[in-house]
Amino acid sequence: MITIKNLTVKAEGRKILDSINLEIKDREKVVLFGPNGCGKSTLFRVIMGMNEYKVAKGDVLVNGKSILSRSIDERVKLGLGYVAQKSVSIKGVTLEGLIDQYDLDYDKIKNIIDTLDIDSFLHRDINYNLSGGETKRLELFTLSLMDGIYTYLLDELDSGVDLENIGRISNYLKSISKDRSLVITTHTGAILQALKMDTAYVMLEGKIVCTRDPIETWECIKSGGYDNCVNCEKRK
Amino acid sequence: MISLEDFLENYSNVGMNPYIVLNDNAPLPMETTQEDIQILNIKNPLVKKLLKGFKLQKNIFKEYTGYLILLAENSQSSVQTCFLTSKSGFEQNARNVIVVEENATLDIFTGCLSSNHVKGNIHNAITDIFVGKNAKLTFNMIHSWGETSKVFPKTVVHVEEGGTFISNYVVWEKVKEIVSNPKITLEKNAKGVMQSFIYAHNGSKLDIGGGIYLEGKESSGEIISNIVSEGGEYKTVSEIVGRGDESKGHIECNAVLLNQFGSVKTVPTLKAENSSVQMSHEASIGRISREEIEYLQSKGLDKKKAQDLIVKGFVNNSLKKMPESIQQKIEEMLSNGSMF
Numbered sequence: 001m002i003t004i005k006n007l008t009v010k011a012e013g014r015k016i017l018d019s020i021n022l023e024i025k026d027r028e029k030v031v032l033f034g035p036n037g038c039g040k041s042t043l044f045r046v047i048m049g050m051n052e053y054k055v056a057k058g059d060v061l062v063n064g065k066s067i068l069s070r071s072i073d074e075r076v077k078l079g080l081g082y083v084a085q086k087s088v089s090i091k092g093v094t095l096e097g098l099i100d101q102y103d104l105d106y107d108k109i110k111n112i113i114d115t116l117d118i119d120s121f122l123h124r125d126i127n128y129n130l131s132g133g134e135t136k137r138l139e140l141f142t143l144s145l146m147d148g149i150y151t152y153l154l155d156e157l158d159s160g161v162d163l164e165n166i167g168r169i170s171n172y173l174k175s176i177s178k179d180r181s182l183v184i185t186t187h188t189g190a191i192l193q194a195l196k197m198d199t200a201y202v203m204l205e206g207k208i209v210c211t212r213d214p215i216e217t218w219e220c221i222k223s224g225g226y227d228n229c230v231n232c233e234k235r236k
Numbered sequence: 237m238i239s240l241e242d243f244l245e246n247y248s249n250v251g252m253n254p255y256i257v258l259n260d261n262a263p264l265p266m267e268t269t270q271e272d273i274q275i276l277n278i279k280n281p282l283v284k285k286l287l288k289g290f291k292l293q294k295n296i297f298k299e300y301t302g303y304l305i306l307l308a309e310n311s312q313s314s315v316q317t318c319f320l321t322s323k324s325g326f327e328q329n330a331r332n333v334i335v336v337e338e339n340a341t342l343d344i345f346t347g348c349l350s351s352n353h354v355k356g357n358i359h360n361a362i363t364d365i366f367v368g369k370n371a372k373l374t375f376n377m378i379h380s381w382g383e384t385s386k387v388f389p390k391t392v393v394h395v396e397e398g399g400t401f402i403s404n405y406v407v408w409e410k411v412k413e414i415v416s417n418p419k420i421t422l423e424k425n426a427k428g429v430m431q432s433f434i435y436a437h438n439g440s441k442l443d444i445g446g447g448i449y450l451e452g453k454e455s456s457g458e459i460i461s462n463i464v465s466e467g468g469e470y471k472t473v474s475e476i477v478g479r480g481d482e483s484k485g486h487i488e489c490n491a492v493l494l495n496q497f498g499s500v501k502t503v504p505t506l507k508a509e510n511s512s513v514q515m516s517h518e519a520s521i522g523r524i525s526r527e528e529i530e531y532l533q534s535k536g537l538d539k540k541k542a543q544d545l546i547v548k549g550f551v552n553n554s555l556k557k558m559p560e561s562i563q564q565k566i567e568e569m570l571s572n573g574s575m576f
Contacts, residue, residue: 048534051530072533072534073536073538073542076536077536088527088528088531090531090545090546091550092551092553093546093548093549093552097545097548101541
């Protein structure tokens with residue numbers, strides 16, 4: 001379980017996350033909505049411990065223990081898996097070279113290689129010259145290389161991805177999500193058609209302003225954009 | 237530093253024949269005179285006759301060793317050479333000439349080393365290389381001089397019409413100092429490539445540059461330097477001058493600094509003396525990107541492992557266009573943990 005308590009993060013004197021309180025229960029499927037720049041990606045990156053952000057106030061806990069002093073890789077070992085909105089490519093490091101870093105039985109991952117159809121880019125440099133869909137498949141695959149990833153934080157997994165790939169990615173997520181929590185963000189909503197989510201949150205200007213049923217929220221955003229949320233009467 | 241025995245075992249198995257070892261300033265132990273290839277002691281009186289009409293650098297050495305390698309037209313061959321110094325404080329002088337005649341193809345694989353106990357030796361070299369019409373010479377060099385060795389080669393290359401000269405230069409082991417600045421002149425349609433991978437260890441001082449002179453129409457030249465500095469001081473002063481119509485030149489320098497002790501300086505010069513030439517330059521120097529480290533940390537690797545993998549990737553990428561034998565050698569050294 002991830003608990004976010006009163007989390008405030010500042011950049012250049014401005015609050016980019018403002019008193020966020022959020023709980024992601026075991027096996028819960030959460031979708032985070034919000035316009036570009038509202039802080040969704042920042043929230044993910046702060047949870048993962050990416051260095052560019054300094055926490056001004058509040059805490060992030062995994063199973064009741066604060067993780068703020070832990071390094072990124074230590075947070076991964078606590079069960080957090082992350083796929084960033086923008087992928088990072090590393091010249092000269094192939095996906096196969098990355099796989100070699102784990103003590104793995106190749107037969108064990110063969111199945112996932114087939115399911116996510118990544119065989120053709122095993123020998124290629126990580127995330128070099130891959131399409132949007134290929135990158136996201138690669139990223140999901142890398143999460144399967146690590147043991148004990150129970151929470152998947154997936155930032156705009158469906159952006160720049162064609163329908164065929166959305167289907168493939170959703171099917172894969174369905175197959176692994178039974179025992180896991182998912183936290184996703186989406187602008188297109190495409191992934192919501194295939195994956196049933198439990199809870200939706202809406203973020204505006206670094207704050208969580210709404211908690212509702214996912215489909216209902218998405219319909220509302222679709223009909224009038226985030227203006228509907230800004231002017232919403234139900235807003236806390 | 238590796239021993240001579242290791243060197244012979246590791247480097248001599250690339251299936252090349254003939255094989256030359258030049259020790260200190262002693263003459264070439266065995267000459268080769270075949271119809272297609274001649275390898276002669278540079279002091280052999282025949283050398284003067286064979287090199288009549290060639291414009292050579294002045295030999296300033298009093299005592300010296302060296303070879304002439306002459307590959308006859310339309311032939312193909314590989315030669316492995318090794319310079320060795322076995323006495324501390326010794327100054328080895330090498331005077332070498334390589335001639336690859338029209339339509340011939342030659343691969344040279346050179347390793348240089350000093351015996352384990354040797355300290356403070358110097359290797360000087362004056363090398364002239366002639367690549368004939370439509371001929372190709374690939375010159376591969378892996379340095380294994382000792383950490384107290386100083387190396388000062390002077391190389392001049394002339395490539396005739398349609399010919400190709402490729403230099404693959406690897407400095408992997410510790411060395412005190414290298415100053416190397418080869419000059420390559422290219423005639424019509426000729427191609428010259430100098431690519432290097434340099435690991436600058438703490439205490440090393442490396443000045444490895446070069447010049448390519450695009451004299452002929454549609455000639456092309458590239459100088460690509462890849463450097464990992466682990467405290468070493470590295471400088472590359474490279475120059476491409478475009479004179480021939482529609483000639484092309486490119487200078488590139490990629491460097492990562494692993495700690496705060498090293499320095500990397502690139503001084504590229506592109507000079508166009510003809511309005512139809514096309515030239516470019518790119519350089520990227522700095523520490524390993526934080527973004528890349530964090531990305532790999534988010535794959536569960538700790539910081540040290542992430543850094544090592546990125547540097548390994550940089551090395552792999554630097555060697556990508558080099559021959560497989562060099563790639564394998566470095567791959568072995570990396571997997572044996574002889575680095576990082």
